[in-house]
Amino acid sequence: MEAGKGHLRIGVYVCHCGTNIAATVDVKAVADYAATLPGVVVARDYKYMCSDPGQELIRQDIEEQNLNRVVVASCSPLLHEETFRGAVAKGGLNPFCFQMVNIREHDSWVHQDHQKATEKAIALVRAAVRRVAFHKPLVKKRVSIHPDVLIVGGGIAGIHAALTLANAGKHVYLVEREPTIGGNMAKFDKTFPTLDCAACILTPKMTAVIKHPNITLWTLSEVTQVQGYVGNFEVAVTRHPRYIDEDLCVGCLECIEGCVYKQAKVPDEFNLGLGKRKPIYISFPQAVPQIPVIDRETCIDFKSGRCKKTCIEACGDRHAVNLKQQPKLETIKVGAIILATGYQPFDARKLPEYGYGVYPNVYTAPEVERLINASGPTGGEVTLRDGRKPQAIGIIHCVGSRDENTNKWCSRVCCMYSLKLAHLLKERTGAEVYQFYIDMRAPGKAYEEFYHKLLEEGVHMIRGRVAEVTDWPMTKEEEGKLVMRAEDTLISFVRRIPVDMVVLSVGLVPQADASDVRRLFNISCSTEGWFLERHPKLAPVNTFTDGIFIAGACQAPKDIPDAVGQAGSAAAEAMVLIDTGYVEMEPNTAYILENECSGCKTCVPLCPYSAISFLGDKKVAQINEVLCKGCGTCVAACPSGSIKQNLFEDEEIFEEIQGVLA
C-alpha cells in the first residue's frame, strides 16, 4: 500500500453515539462534508459505530469498496481504538491504517454551541483524513514472558498470592524482609467478625508456603535493584545473614535456650517492645521458617568479640550456627512482580493530647493485641504496667485517621477491630469498656451483625471524639485514674470518664519506606503515600507499569478478606501474562535512522525509560523497542532529526495540523 494521494481509498465513519454526539454535533453534515474530501470514497454516519453492525459496516466497506484507509469519528481512543482496529483487521486491512477522531470528549461533551461544535468536528475529521493518508502498515511486536513471578512481602496478601500462583504450577520467589513471614496478621490475637484466632488460620498457609515445591522463600531479604521490563525483569535481592545456616538448622531452638543471656533482655519487636527477647531469637513460636535469628546489634559476640558462644555448643552436631555468615546477593529473572508490602500502624506519639508515651497505661491497639494474645509478653493476661487488673477501659477510635492534622483518610478496619478488642477485653478482664467513636463503620459481610453482638454485651457506646486523656481529677472517683473527656454527642452532654487503661485505635499508614520502594520498582504513589493503582474501580491491582501488580494494604487500608481477594486478583493478572506467554507492544515506538545519527548522544540521557543506548563501535544511538513507550522526547530533542516515531511521523503530524487549520 502506497502512502500518497493517488492511490487512496479512505472510508470515514461518523458516530452518533446515541445522543451523546448527535445532540450537539450535526453528524450527518460532518459525514456529508467528509465525502467531499479528496481520497474519501465512502462517508457514513451511524448510530453506534462500536456495536456489531457498526463494526460490520467497516469490514464490509473495506472488502466491497477496496478501502485502504479508515477514519472513525466517535469517542475517546481509550475506549474503542482497539475495537475499531480489530474491525479494520477483520476486513483484511492493517489495523494501523486507521485513525480515530474524538468528537465526543473533545467536542460534543465540552461545547454547547451546536454550530461551532459541528465546525470543530468537521475540522477534526478533515485533519484525520489528511493524516491517515500517511499512515504506514505496522505490526505489534511480541515479547516473551519469563514464567517466574516475584512477590515482595510475606504478609497474608503475599502468602495468598504465592500459594495461588504456586498451585497453578508457576514458580514463585517470595521475598520478605522480616525473619518470618506472616506480616501484621501474625501479630493479631483474633480476627473480626468470626473471632477466629489469627495464628490458627494463618499458620496453615504459612507452612503451606514453606512446604510448596514451587515457592522459593527468602526471609530476612530485600530487593535492592530492579531492571528490565514486563516479562523480563532482572531483580537483585540481598539475603541478609541470620547467622544460622538455613539448610542445617532443624528448628529445635536449643541455641536460644543455650544463649549466655539467661534472661531475655532486649525489647522484643514482635511484641512491640512490650516483651523481651534474647539476642538470638525466633519471632514467635509458629514462625516460618522455623529458624532462629541472631541480632548483631545486641549479641555479645558481635559487639565485643568475647562470648562463650554457648549457642554453638547447644547446637551440637548440626553445626548450624555460623557467626561468620555473609550477606548473599542473588539475581533472579522474573516475568511479573507483585508488591504486597503492607502497612504500618500510625505512631500515636504524634497526638500528644492522648498521652501515649507519657502515661504508662495508654496503649495502642496493636499493643493490646499482643497483651491479649496467649503467646504475647504477658501470656494473655491483660494487666496494667504495674500488674493491676483494669476495672475500666476506654477505647478511642480514629487515632490518626479522618483528621486533617494527621491523616485525612478513614483506615477502614479500626471500627471493627475496636469492637473486637472491646469484646476480648471485656471477656478477659470483666472491666467496664467505653467505646468513643465518631461513626461506626461496619461495611463488610457479617460486620453489622458483629456490631449488634457488641451492643448486646453492654459496652458503653459514646459517640464523640475524645479531646484529651489526663490524670487530673475533678471528683474523688477520678483520683488515680486516667480521665477521658468527650462530648457524648448523642445526648449532647460533655462527659468525663475515669478509666484505668486507654486503648488508642490507631489507623493504618503507608510503610516508612513506601516512597523508596515505589521508586525501586518504578511505580507511583498517591499523594497520601499508598501505591497507586491503575484505576481505583476497575484496575485496583494493576499499576501504570506493565508487569508490576500491587495487592493488599500497600494499595490502601483494607481488611483481611479484601487483602486476600486482591492477592488472588493480582495472582490472576500475573497468570494472564505468564500463560499467554507473550505480551504485545503498541508499535508507537521511536526509531533511529542510523545513517543520519551524528552520535551526539543528546537523546541517551533524556529517555525516562532508559530505552536508548549508545553503540560504541558504530557511534550511533540505538533504541530498545521493547522498553520504548513512545513518549516522543528523543524525537523532539534530536538535533539532526534522525529519530522518528511510528504513528507520529512528521508528515502525519503536519498534515493533521494543516487539516485543522484549513
Added chain:
Amino acid sequence: MKRYLYYPGCSLRGTGKAYEESLLAVFKALEIEMEELEDWNCCGATAYMSIDEVSSFALAGRNLAMAEKKNLDLLAPCSACFLVLNKAQRYIKEYPKVAQTLEHGFKAAGLEYHGTTKVRHPLDVLINDIGLERIKACIKKPLTGLKVAPYYGCQIVRPYATFDLMYYPVTMDKLLRAVGAEVVDYPLKTRCCGGSQKGTLPEVGLSLIHILLKEAHRREAHIVSTICPLCQFNLDAFQEEAGKKYGEISMPVVYFTQLLGLAFGFSPKELGLERNIVAAKQLLAKFAPAAA
C-alpha cells in the same frame, strides 16, 4: 547585641504592673536593650474582635506598621497582645479582602504596612536569643527547693505554637529549672483560666480558676508561675473568693520574670512582689533569703 521594641500593652500599665517591673529588671540584668514602641495603641485583645474584626486587625496593624519602621523585633509580653498581633499579621496575609480594606485605611492614616515585623515573646527571646547559659551566669541566689507549677495559659501556644510545643510547652519550665527551681508536672499548664469571664459570668469564671489552683495544690507546688497578666489577676485576685466557695487554698501566683528576678538578686519591691494580692513575699523569703 540585639535590640528589641517593647510593646507593653494596656494590662502591663494597669493590673499587670508587676510583670513590667520584673520584666524590665530581668532584661536589664541580662543587658538586653529595649526601647518602647512609641505611641503604641491598644491591641484590641479579645473584646474588640467581638465588635468588629477588621477594625481589630487595624488596631494591631497600626502597631505593626510603626514597628516596621524601626526594623526591630517587637516584644509583646502580654499573651493576648502576643496572640492578637500574630493573628492580625497572618490574617492580613491570608485574606486579600482584609488586606485591601486595611491598605485603604492605613493610607488614610498615613501608615505603611508590609507585614515584616517579627512578633516575639519574652520566653522565646530568653531561651532562643539569650540562651540558658547567660541566664545561669546571672544567678545570685538559686531558687533551690521552690516547687513551681508552670502555668502558660492558652494564648501563647494556641492557635500558633511558634516557639514552643502546643500541648506540653516547656520553655518556662526550662527557664525556671535553670534558676534552680523544681518544676512540678502540671497537666493543666495550657488550660484556660476563663479570661474575662470572672467579671462577666462570675460562677463560671470562679470554677475555672478553682480547678487550676486545686490541681497545683494537689501536685504539691508552692507557687504558680504565670506569663499572662489576666491569668495572674484571675488566679491571684479571686483566690480568696474561690476559697470561700470551694475550700481554701493558699497559693501565691507570680510572674516567671519575678522568679527569675529573685534568682538574679533583685529585691521583692523591685520586682513588684508587693503587688500580689495573695502574698508571695513570705514564701519566697524562704527560698531567696538574701533578696527578701
Added chain:
Amino acid sequence: MAVKSLIKYEVERDPDFAQWVSHVIGGERIRNCIQCGLCSASCPLSPYMDFTPRRLMHMAREGFKRDVLGSFTIWLCTSCYSCTVECPRRIRVTDIMYALKRRAIEDGVYPRRFPIPVLASEFRGMIRRNGRVTETWLVFLVFMKTAILRLLGMSKLGTKLLLTGRMGILPETIRDRKQLQNLLDDVEAHRKEVAA
C-alpha cells in the same frame, strides 16, 4: 407541667444566615464538620453552655438563626482556641464564635444589661476615644451599666488593688489620637466589603 412542641419546621431555617456563616472569616470550612464533638470535648466552658459548640455549629450551618444568636454559648466562649487547634476538619470554631458574637450584638439579640456586649462596647468606646484601655475605668463603666450592686460587693477587692498600686487612676491615652481615629473611621466605612 408545661408541655411544648419542639419540632423544627423548614420555614424556621434562615438560608441567608446559613450562607452568611460559611462566608465569615474563619467560617469557610463549616460545611466540612463531621460532628465529631472534639470542639465540645476540648472546650473548658462547654459544661456551662446551653448548646455545646458542636451542636451550635450544625445549627448555624443549617440556618437556625434565632436559636444560635439567642444561645448562651457564644457569650461563654473565652477564645482559648482549644477547639480550633483540635478540630480534625480544621474549622476555625473560635473565629465563628466571634462572628456570631458580632452578629448578635449587631442584631441586638442579647438580654438587656448583659455584661459581655456592654464590656465589648465600652472597650471599643475607650479605644476610639483614647487609643488605650484603662482597666479600672473599663470595669467601673461596665458594672455601672449592668450590675451596680455587684460593684459595691467588689469594694474589698478594689481597695486591695488600690493599695497594691494595680489600680490605674489616670486614663491611658496615646498621642496621635487623630491618626487612630482616621484609621478606624476609614476601616469601619469599608469593612462591609469583607463580609465580616
